Amino acid sequence: MTKKPKGWYKDIVIRPVIHVDGYESYEKMCSIIADIYYSAEEQKLLRGLITNPAESMYITAYTLFKVGQAKCPAYWVNKDLLEALLQSVLTVEIDSLNWAMKTGMFMLPKGVILSPENKSVDAVFWNYDSEAGILYWTATDGSSFFCRRFKLDAQKLTYTDSQDIDPKVVAGFNEYLHSILLRLILIMECRPEFVDTTSEVIRVNKGFGKEQAQDFYQPLWLGQGYRFKSEGTQSSEGSSGTHGTKSVHWRRGFLRNQPYGEGRQQRKLVWIEPVLVMGGKESS
Known part of the structure; x- marks a missing residue:
């Protein structure tokens, strides 16, 4: 694996974001992306997907590569909003999906979505190839990745209710994560007032001199302040x-x-x- 270059974090992200209590570090999630972004080649990943379309290694690597290519755009998902979406049964016609944001990552609150190993899923990364009509996504609980390559070619998508999923089975858990991602994409579309569009700059001094001060940004939220x-x-x-x-x-x-x-x-x-x-x- 190619070593990440010096200053990789500044080069791979749109803006540095301050830490948010109750969520994994944004820098840590970007580091996972950078490991792939600086060591993989897009064309090789695409060839791997063509020959092995269901291979989780290629799906995960390609998704992370595309998120890195987009400079790691991210939204932090409000805990109450996520729990409310998990209690919603959602069905929608595919042509209703506009995909205003085709690539990015959702930072998830700790302790809400647990993997089969009972670890908190920290983030979901996705990339939608609109020309091919294929959605790629991957998620991590810090030690394992879960992923899916999904062809949007049906007339209707039904998002399985969370109570119908057996999270002890990896295939079932993938279906569960898939439904969560699509719920989040849908809520960005039908409730745009939940989506932050600007973030304030905060000057953080990590040392004793002015030259050590650094500009960070407030996170962009999905549903900030929402209460079910x-x-x-x-x-x-x-x-x-x-x-x-x-x-x-x-x-x-x-x-x-x-x-x-x-x-x-x-x-x-x-x-x-x-x-x-x-x-x-x-x-x-």
Whole structure:
């Protein structure tokens, strides 16, 4: 493997980003990308994909290479938003996907998505080849990679609900990660207000002199400040009767193509958010 050149981090990223508590280091994720970017050749990776289209090594390496080529654009996913998306059943027509962001990485909150080895999945990297209609993605839990090469040639995509996945099986876990990535891509499209477009510069002094100060940027967020919706049922305290008691549960969210405009002839994707229903006595 070719050694990363001096100053690789500055060369491979759009901007240095300050550390975010509860997430893996952005620099560490970029270092993983750089290991591939500086040691692989795109044409060799493509030839490997042609001869071995299902080979995980080529899928992962090619995805990381393309993210490095794009200079590692990244979004940090809000924890509540991710959990709300996991409680949503999403189905959409393929021609509804605009893919405004075709290459990048999602930085995931620690402890939400666990690999079959029960390790936190730190990031998902993706590249969409719009000419070939192929989506490549890979994810890492710090020691293992999970990946998929997916041809978008069907009429409809249904994203499997998280409760239907057996994460003990790698194939099932890949399906689970695939559904998460597509949910995140979809939410960027149908809820653009969740997507940061600018980030502030922060001057960080890592030494004792002004010459050691360095400019860092605030992270770009997907869903910063988002809190999932909840609603309570009637409290069981001080009440009587034989009514049943509900446990805490989710009312599932879903995605729909909502008509709008003149004659309601146009369609737009709308996310009906899930609601966490708190436990309590059911009212009569």
